[in-house]
Amino acid sequence: xxxxxxxxxxxxxxKNIFRGAGLLGLGGAVWGTAxxxxxxxxxxxxxxxxxxxxxxxxxCIRCGICVEACPYNTLKLATVDGKAAVGTPYFEPRDIPxxxxxxVPCVPVxxxxxLDPTELAGDDSGAVSSALDINKARMGVAVVDQxxxxxxxxxxxxACYRAxxxxxxxxxxxFKRNERTxxxxxxxxxxxxxICTGCGLCQHACVTEKAAIFVLPRTIATGKVGEHYIKGxxxxxxxxxxxxxxxxxxxxxxxxxLNDWENLFDDD
Amino acid sequence: xxxxxxxxxxxxxxxxxxxxxxLLFGGANWWGWKIVNGDxxxxxxxxxxxxxxxxxxxxxxxxxxxxSSDAIFGGIIVLSFYALIAGRxxxxxxxxxxxxxxxxxxxxxxxxxxxxxGFLGIxxxxxxxxxxxxxxxxxxxxxxxxxxxxxxTMLHRGVIFGFGMGWxxxxxxxxxxxxxxxxxxxxxxxPLGAFYTLTGRFALIKIKHNxxxxxxxxxxxxxxxxxQVLNIIGKKSGFIRGACTDCGRxxxxxxxxxxKFSIDNYKxxxxxxxx
Numbered sequence: 001x002x003x004x005x006x007x008x009x010x011x012x013x014x015k016n017i018f019r020g021a022g023l024l025g026l027g028g029a030v031w032g033t034a035x036x037x038x039x040x041x042x043x044x045x046x047x048x049x050x051x052x053x054x055x056x057x058x059x060c061i062r063c064g065i066c067v068e069a070c071p072y073n074t075l076k077l078a079t080v081d082g083k084a085a086v087g088t089p090y091f092e093p094r095d096i097p098x099x100x101x102x103x104v105p106c107v108p109v110x111x112x113x114x115l116d117p118t119e120l121a122g123d124d125s126g127a128v129s130s131a132l133d134i135n136k137a138r139m140g141v142a143v144v145d146q147x148x149x150x151x152x153x154x155x156x157x158x159a160c161y162r163a164x165x166x167x168x169x170x171x172x173x174x175f176k177r178n179e180r181t182x183x184x185x186x187x188x189x190x191x192x193x194x195i196c197t198g199c200g201l202c203q204h205a206c207v208t209e210k211a212a213i214f215v216l217p218r219t220i221a222t223g224k225v226g227e228h229y230i231k232g233x234x235x236x237x238x239x240x241x242x243x244x245x246x247x248x249x250x251x252x253x254x255x256x257x258l259n260d261w262e263n264l265f266d267d268d
Numbered sequence: 269x270x271x272x273x274x275x276x277x278x279x280x281x282x283x284x285x286x287x288x289x290x291l292l293f294g295g296a297n298w299w300g301w302k303i304v305n306g307d308x309x310x311x312x313x314x315x316x317x318x319x320x321x322x323x324x325x326x327x328x329x330x331x332x333x334x335x336s337s338d339a340i341f342g343g344i345i346v347l348s349f350y351a352l353i354a355g356r357x358x359x360x361x362x363x364x365x366x367x368x369x370x371x372x373x374x375x376x377x378x379x380x381x382x383x384x385x386g387f388l389g390i391x392x393x394x395x396x397x398x399x400x401x402x403x404x405x406x407x408x409x410x411x412x413x414x415x416x417x418x419x420x421t422m423l424h425r426g427v428i429f430g431f432g433m434g435w436x437x438x439x440x441x442x443x444x445x446x447x448x449x450x451x452x453x454x455x456x457x458x459p460l461g462a463f464y465t466l467t468g469r470f471a472l473i474k475i476k477h478n479x480x481x482x483x484x485x486x487x488x489x490x491x492x493x494x495x496q497v498l499n500i501i502g503k504k505s506g507f508i509r510g511a512c513t514d515c516g517r518x519x520x521x522x523x524x525x526x527x528k529f530s531i532d533n534y535k536x537x538x539x540x541x542x543x
Contacts (some may be wrong), residue, residue, distance in 0.1 A: 024397060031413065032405050039411035057411055058333040061324055062421060063310035064429055068297050077425055079432025086416055086434075087309070087425055111310045111318040112328070113336035 044084040045091050045198065045215060047075055048098065048137035049107040049115040053219065059114035062087030066106040066115060072099050075106060091139075093200020093215050098139060100165045100199050104132040135166065140198030140215040141222060142171070142191045148212035151187050154178045160189050160213045163205035170196040189213065193222060278516030282361050290364060290427055297428045307424045308362070309415070310339055318342035321421075323463045327412035330403055347467060355468035359454060359461050360493075360515035364423045368438055369454045372445035373493070381447065390449060390456050392496060392511070396466075399459035414459055451493050455511075465511045473514060474507040476530035488518035488527060507532050 039057045047066050050056050066089050067075040074096045078084035083092075091098060107115045120132040142160075146152045151173075164171045171189050178184040189202075191213075200215045231237040273280065293311070295301035305312040310320040320335075320342030328335055350358060360366050375381075405413035415421070419437045426434045445452045454461055477500055484502045492498055494511045498518070507530070508518075519527045 020397075024401060027398075028401055028405060031401065031417070032409055035405055035409045035411055035413045035416050038416040039409065055333060058328065058331045059335065061310045061320060061328065061335070061339055061412075062415060062425070063306035063312075063320075064297070064425060065306040065310065065312050067429065068305045077429045079426070079430070079434045080422070080437065081432045085411075087418075087421060109305070109312060111306075111312065111320060111336065111338035111342060113333075113339070 039085050041078075041084040041088070041090075043217060043220060044078075045093065045140050045200070045217060047089050047091070047106050047115055048104060048134060048139055048197070049110075049117060049119045049132075050139070051114060051116050051119070053217065056114050057085045057088065059112050060085075060088045061112040061114070063111065064089065065109045065111065069105040069109050071101065071105065072096055074098050091200070093203040094211055097200035097204040098137075098197075099201070100134045100137075100197070102134060104134050104137075107132060135197060137197040137199070138218060140200075140217050141193045141196045142198065142200075142202050142213050142215050143221050144189055144191060145212045145214075146188075148208055148210070149189065150208065150212070151189055154180065154184060154186055156187060157207060158187055158189070159205045159207050160202035161187075163201040165199060165201060166195055166197070171202060193218075275520055278520055282515065283367075285361050286364065286367060289362060290424075293424070294428050307421055307428060308364075309421050310342060317345075319346050321460075322347035322467075323460050324412055324415050327403065327406040327414060330406040331410050331412050332407070350464055351467045351471060353472050355471035355473060355514055356461065356464040356512065357468075357473070357514040358464050359458075360513040363420055363454075363460075364427065365420050365438075365441065365458075366454065368423070368442050369445045369451070372442050373451060376446055376450060390452075392456055392494075394456050395458055395462035398457055399462040399466075402459050418460075419453075420458075420460060454513075455493055461511070461513075469509065470532075470534070472531050474509060474530060474532040475512060475514065475516070475519060476507055476528055477501060477505055478526045478528075479503060479505040481524045481526040483524050483526075485523070487521040487523070491517040491521050493517075501526075506536060 041053070041057065044053070046053070046056060047070075051059060062077070064077045064087075067077050074091045075089045076091060078086055078088050078090055080086055084090040104120060107117050107120060110116075117132060119138075120134065120136045144152075144160075149157075151157045158173060161167060161171050161173050169192065171191055174186075174188045174190050176186040176188060178186055198215045198218070203211045203214045206213050227240075230240060289304075292301065292304050293307060296303065296305045302315050303313070305315075308321060309324050310318060312318055318338045318341065320339045322343040325335060325339055325343035328339075350356070354361075402414040417437075419441055422434045423438050426432075426438070441453045445454075449456055479500070479502060482502045488498055488501060489495055493515065494513065497508050497510045497512045500506050500508070508527075509532075514529075516529065519529060
């Protein structure tokens with residue numbers, strides 16, 4: 001009888017362990033999936049000085065001190081509406097752009113390191129003590145939809161060009177002859193991504209119904225050519241050739257592959 | 269009237285602190301006050317130093333990011349305060365969710381929903397599993413796992429910065445406590461409560477029971493949100509330890525003066541107390 005009870009207790013114990021492990025697994029799966037989903041926010045603009053998005057969602061402690069430091073109410077804290085990871089700061093330039101305060105009040109108050117003053121260090125030394133340079137911010141990059149931009153239609157508009165705090169540098173106007181009229185010019189806005197901070201003043205100023213120039217996160221809006229293209233007309237870029245390590249030739253040349261009869265047929 | 273105030277003195281004190289803190293934090297965003305900026309995840313006090321939620325700091329660390337020193341020191345300050353002095357009092361003196369769950373409990377008692385218990389039973393120990401699971405998931409997923417769903421800061425941020433759709437999470441907790449499990453969120457699920465229960469073990473402020481004065485009237489059991497901590501009542505004198513949130517309800521209702529706030533002398537601390 002005692003043995004019987006013992007066995008039952010052991011069975012109950014095992015059952016409970018399995019049940020507990022199962023519940024833990026269930027909870028972990030649901031919660032983990034939710035966390036994975038909730039940490040992701042692809043298209044979101046962060047405050048100046050923000051570290052890379054994949055690190056930012058980890059680092060941000062979701063306190064909103066940057067939001068309170070912003071004098072223009074540009075920064076907002078995400079709620080569960082899915083615009084960004086819940087509780088993290090973001091901004092929507094069409095509503096309120098970043099007005100590029102020269103003292104950058106939002107960055108130094110960040111307690112977590114998600115907004116990193118060294119990203120904006122004025123004298124390139126990377127020292128925290130050096131004055132912050134808001135022009136070093138890389139919140140995103142402006143992109144022009146040429147189909148929706150009236151300047152590309154030939155209508156005179158330089159709203160984005162004039163709104164840009166780095167006028168003539170981040171956005172330039174390219175003059176082109178308007179063949180349709182034969183006597184006018186196109187004044188086409190062109191964004192230079194190495195200078196554009198992503199403040200969104202252009203997007204805010206754009207006259208079209210839905211902005212024809214808009215800021216996207218850099219990871220989304222930028223492409224990459226790859227190391228193997230070299231600008232032959234650019235002395236500095238050609239220097240890279242000298243430092244390039246010669247890649248070892250692969251063992252199998254194209255002829256070898258073509259002459260490899262063995263792999264042409266299935267084993268059976 | 270005076271009797272009513274003295275019967276609710278800690279309750280009034282708690283609500284004053286809870287709502288006062290909400291006002292101080294809210295005022296920072298609404299009117300530009302510079303007393304405490306931020307929220308209960310991290311706060312900037314008097315533009316001088318930072319405070320941070322040690323549980324959030326720990327999760328972030330496990331997620332693979334070493335926070336800057338402001339947040340780390342802020343977490344250490346808060347952790348030291350609760351671990352050395354105030355125990356688990358965050359839950360009933362500071363946490364805004366306590367306002368929601370206390371309301372749910374009051375309504376539950378008024379409408380006598382309590383008697384229909386057994387609809388869904390979960391253990392009080394669940395919260396420790398939630399705490400552990402959250403810490404593991406932080407490391408696995410690479411994000412502070414509780415912070416992405418944390419209803420405490422969601423409510424706090426909601427009050428300060430606007431709710432958006434965040435009120436649904438708060439409504440869910442209210443309904444859970446009202447209809448599903450009595451003291452469901454705070455007493456069974458919340459990992460932050462579990463965190464402060466563990467860290468507050470050796471805190472100085474505790475409620476002391478004098479068994480000689482006790483007449484076993486049972487009033488303290490009727491009001492306590494963590495009844496299991498009252499296991500010594502009427503049996504032996506000593507300190508209420510474990511998951512006690514120092515809310516002081518039992519002290520107010522005790523007509524025998526058998527319960528009072530006191531300083532722990534750490535005798536019999538090793539004795540297993542119900543968490």
